[in-house]
Amino acid sequence: MIDNGETNRLRAIWQSNEAELDALSLDAVRERAARLGSAVERRNRREYGAAAIVVVMFALYAAVLPGLLLKLGSLLTIAAALFVAWQLSRRTSRSNPDAEMCDIRAFYRARLAREEYMLARVGRWYLAPFVPGLGIFMAGQAKQAGTDGVAAWLFFAALPALVFLAIWLVNLRVAAKLRQQIARLDSYSND
Template structure:
């Protein structure tokens, strides 16, 4: 899902240097908020393109492959992919220029919290809707017995390992976001401008 690989330098800094605990300047918060928006937009584009490819591929499978299990599995994968796309749209943090201008720190924190919630719950809204269709489709493949025991194990084990990796990577991303949220929470808010200024 979200690519926070550039934050590894932040992670290293956080572990090795007390400077990571210093208050974050407002300009740094503004830069990070802008960067988060770019990351989220790129991630969503990739996810929607992948969803279109999955839907097209399984639509072909539903028409071409023989047998009810293949057809039902393909249709369930398509339904699960549409549900995941809808959930991604619904759960994604969106830029709000008015909120950003009012209080950049609160705005950035709210976006981080929304992304953290989305990533930490990826098993429920992203992976679980795809499992029934994939399991039905893989069962149909195993019952065809074209691949033998080893081939069927690879066909079933491969996607399950991929799902486990996706779940772990998103949990890791959520933990990184929690650390960023904690840092913002530690920082004192910027003083409000005086009335006479």
């Protein structure tokens, strides 16, 4: 006999058009863990490539552009790119060749949780390190353009600020989706 709690849970699943009523199979968890590992590796390669491009571009800026603010801003931006690459390496999930021998559900959940934690805090470790260098660089741009006022600095800061906001919001959204996956995995473990 099904109790009221179970009836309510099944009704909620049916009403939400949930396709799977059963817990994820071990093979499905293994497949999802492999897909997550591949996605993380691809993302990390893109991020390391972007960091390398930032380092090269801002090294050229530091060497070529006139003015102390542009040079200092370029050097601080290089430092930020290197810091972010190091943080990504330190914070990101790594594949575990011994995962087949351990509880694959626990391994997959731990990887999801690590990614969620990292993405939910992207503003702190990914975006914030760039703010000083880019801020000084943009002040140098405003000065070189002959407009030293706050309005000029805001003009130069508008596009990067919008890009930063978009990056932050996208990562918060992905972190929320990962929290849902973790909750779903936890609900299967509790059944």
